[in-house]
Each structure stands twice: as C-alpha cells, then as structure tokens.
Amino acid sequence: MTVYPRRIMGVETEFGLTAIRDGKAVLGPEEIARYLFKPVVAQYKSTNIFTDNAARLYLDVGAHPEYATAECDSLTQLLNHDKAGEVLFNDLAAQTEKTLAAEGIGGDVYLFKNNVDSAGNSYGTHENYLISRELSLKNFGKRLLPFLITRQLLCGAGMIKNGRFVISQRADQVWEGVSSATTRTRPIINTRDEPHGDSSRFRRMHLIVGDSNMAEPSFALKIGSTQLVIEMLEADWDIPTFDVVEPIKHIKQIALDPTGQTELALKDDTTVTALEVQQAVLEAAKGWLAQRQDEGTPNAELEKVVELWGRTLTAIGTQNFEPVSGEIDWVIKRNLLERYRDRLGGDWNDPKLAQIDLAYHDINPRRGLFYHLQNKGLVQRWTTDEAIAHAATTAPETTRATLRAQFLDTARELGAHYTVDWVHMKVDRPEPQTVDVQDPFATEDVGVDKLVAYMHDNREVLGNAQGGIRG
Numbered sequence: 001m002t003v004y005p006r007r008i009m010g011v012e013t014e015f016g017l018t019a020i021r022d023g024k025a026v027l028g029p030e031e032i033a034r035y036l037f038k039p040v041v042a043q044y045k046s047t048n049i050f051t052d053n054a055a056r057l058y059l060d061v062g063a064h065p066e067y068a069t070a071e072c073d074s075l076t077q078l079l080n081h082d083k084a085g086e087v088l089f090n091d092l093a094a095q096t097e098k099t100l101a102a103e104g105i106g107g108d109v110y111l112f113k114n115n116v117d118s119a120g121n122s123y124g125t126h127e128n129y130l131i132s133r134e135l136s137l138k139n140f141g142k143r144l145l146p147f148l149i150t151r152q153l154l155c156g157a158g159m160i161k162n163g164r165f166v167i168s169q170r171a172d173q174v175w176e177g178v179s180s181a182t183t184r185t186r187p188i189i190n191t192r193d194e195p196h197g198d199s200s201r202f203r204r205m206h207l208i209v210g211d212s213n214m215a216e217p218s219f220a221l222k223i224g225s226t227q228l229v230i231e232m233l234e235a236d237w238d239i240p241t242f243d244v245v246e247p248i249k250h251i252k253q254i255a256l257d258p259t260g261q262t263e264l265a266l267k268d269d270t271t272v273t274a275l276e277v278q279q280a281v282l283e284a285a286k287g288w289l290a291q292r293q294d295e296g297t298p299n300a301e302l303e304k305v306v307e308l309w310g311r312t313l314t315a316i317g318t319q320n321f322e323p324v325s326g327e328i329d330w331v332i333k334r335n336l337l338e339r340y341r342d343r344l345g346g347d348w349n350d351p352k353l354a355q356i357d358l359a360y361h362d363i364n365p366r367r368g369l370f371y372h373l374q375n376k377g378l379v380q381r382w383t384t385d386e387a388i389a390h391a392a393t394t395a396p397e398t399t400r401a402t403l404r405a406q407f408l409d410t411a412r413e414l415g416a417h418y419t420v421d422w423v424h425m426k427v428d429r430p431e432p433q434t435v436d437v438q439d440p441f442a443t444e445d446v447g448v449d450k451l452v453a454y455m456h457d458n459r460e461v462l463g464n465a466q467g468g469i470r471g
C-alpha cells in the first residue's frame, strides 16, 4: 500500500457571524453575510473566489462564511494557512464595520471560529487528507474510527451544553461512521468521491468530526496525530485494532467524560476505555515515528506532536491538567469558565458563561478572549505571526497551490476573463484555453507556464477584467 509521508491536506472552516449594536443583532444572518462579502463581490463579482494565497473563500447557502485552505503538504504549513483564513476574514469584518457605520447602521462585527451557534445549529470544520486510490475507504475509515471518536480528548474545543461542560462541540453532531452522504446523515468520514485530482491514483478523505481549534498546539495535535495514524494504517504497521460496536453512541459519551474512562464495548464482548484507545495508538505512533521517512511534515515536528499527545493523555489519566493548561483548547476554556463560574455563584447555566464560551472563539485578535490569553502568554504558540501573515498572502510553495497562485496573479494583473477551481484554470479570450493539474503534489507544470505566457502574449485582448471565478 502506498504510504504518503508527504501528504496533501486541507482544512475547511465555517464561521459563525453576527453584528451587534447596543447588545442586539443589527441585521439578519444572511444580510450581515452579504455585507461581509461586499468587498469580495466588488472586486471579483462573486461570493465564491480563490484568494491570492490560492485558498477558497466563499459563502454557501445559509449564512456561514467558509475558508478552505489551499493544498498543504506539512503540518505547520497547514496551521499557518488555517490561521491565515482568520486574518482574511478579520480584515473583511473590519471593512464591514466601516460600511455599517457609514450607512448609519453601526455595530460591531463578530466572526466566531466555533461549531455551534446560540440556537444550537452546527457548522463544520472539515479535514481533507489525500490517500491512495488502492485503499477501500469504507474499510480504512472503519479502522480509523476508534481513534477518531476518542481524538476529542486531545483537541476538542469544549463548550457548555445543557448545564454542563462537554469536551467537544461536534461530537453531538455526527450521526454515522462512514458513508457518502454529508448533510442528511453527517458521517464522521465522508466517502463522497471528489478527489480534486487524478481519480485513478488519489482519493480525498473528508473528515467532518473535528472541532475548530483556536489554540495552535491543539490544531497541531489534531492534524499531526491523525497524519501518523493514517500513515500507520497505510503501512500496515502493528497498530491495535478495536472493533467498537457502537462508535456513534460512544462519541457522545466520551464528550461528557473528561476522565477518558468511558467504556467502549467491543465486538468480542470485552471493553476498553477511551483513554486506553488513545494510549495504545500513541504507543504505536512512537514506534512508527522512530523509523519514519523524514518527508512532508518533518519528523522533528511530529516528535513535538507525540510529546504533547503523551503529556495530554497523562494529564487526563492523573486529572492534573496543569502541564497542558496552555495548549489544549478544551482545558484552556474549562479553566477560564470555571474561574468565572465560581465568581458568578457556581451555576453552569449562567448566561454570562455562555457569552464567555462564545467570546473565546472571537477571531478578532484585539477583542477575542482566546487572543487575550494568547497575547498575555498564557497560551503557547506553535507558529509565529510572521508565518501566518506570509500564508495570508502567499500560496503554499510546495504543492499545486503555487501554480494556481501564479495563474491568478497573472490573470488578475492583466485583467483576464478567467475561471478557476482546485484542478482547472481557464482563460476565455481570445480563445478558450483550459489547463488541468491533476497532481496536487505538482509545483511545476508546462501547461500552466504556457497559459501564463498566453495571457502575456494576448494582454491587449484578454477581457474586460470581469474576473468571474468558479469554485
């Protein structure tokens, strides 16, 4: 089986959005979303565009703006591009506040990187991992499930729900293990076959089970641990298998139990705890990493992942969370909420606590509670502001995304009439010319070079700078 130490990955994040003036929402959800996208529409005539860093920024049906990172091939790079999405949306929010003020509507615009709004509606954070076409996704997915249902112990974002603290926001929102339908049955692993690449070689595995993360180390642990498990399964590494009878029932129970002691019933009539599953997978990952090919995500980064993974499981086992209190989202948030709860009289149902819960996810670095903690040095960094700022303007240099960025750069500079998606790039004039890059690992492509040259050669007759973009 092909093992991909260098693997294409992308993360899609939907955001919560509202504009508040004097404590009240000033516009309906769809209206405020339209305001947020006004600068995008003014520039690109569309609410579905590829940005200069080759990511996709769009407004789907409903009112949750989405950012899908460009294709990345290593962990910290993906983190930088995920955080770049916050930067771009935060800029749009600032512009929207100015427009609202100018129109006499006023209000502060809030974007929340979380997964549940105050009415209980859920929106997603989707992880995409390239895997080989040789794999049966159904089988592969089933073997991943025990890890995925317990992964929330490492990287849940936590929230108050029905008067108590739960460690994951999304655990309640998935209804199935592995299937091909997204909206109707919300499977943890979506088998819908849209590889965005050569379908004879690649699959794109689409996971919808994770929470959005604010803390950089939590994001790194979520993606890094998953990468290691995928590699081990591809390599047929000796990784313990757990035939869990009812994974979906357990995922909800695990969210309620920060001790990790939830008993998972196995098909051989024995049980294992959620924490034991994670410990067993971590032990296997350590062995794997010791001989892993140093490609894609550097082994040095994955060693940091494994170290944090171990420290987190120890914290859960001993219930002494001090050693991870600046790294794991649900732990950081629970500490914060408990401090306020005690001050407010001890009731988890206090509406002020719900506000704090939400304010943690505010992406505005000068206002959000998470950023307040990070700016004070109470939350640890995995990357730097400089690297994030670079990712906000520059496509990943090591994947197909860099080709898309070159194409967009020329097309936009010369005012070409063009369309683009993950695979295709097309210029309409003077004659329609389409190039597809079916290999997401490619950083050079003769067809793209020719298309760029074609635009330069025909700069006088390229179009009227309308710049229609297809997602």
Ligand SMILES: Nc1ncnc2c1ncn2[C@@H]1O[C@H](COP(=O)(O)OP(=O)(O)OP(=O)(O)O)[C@@H](O)[C@H]1O
Binding pocket: 008, 009, 010, 011, 012, 056, 068, 069, 070, 071, 072, 128, 129, 130, 131, 194, 195, 196, 197, 202, 203, 204, 205, 206, 422, 440
């Ligand atoms: N071959 C690939 N393997 C893994 N990930 C990929 C591949 N090609 C693209 N991606 C990533 O997949 C994500 C696709 O995002 P997009 O929002 O367009 O998702 P979708 O699932 O195709 O569509 P939608 O969200 O509209 O249903 C991006 O983050 C992108 O970087």
Ligand SMILES: [Mg+2]
Binding pocket: 012, 066, 068
């Ligand atoms: Mg999407």
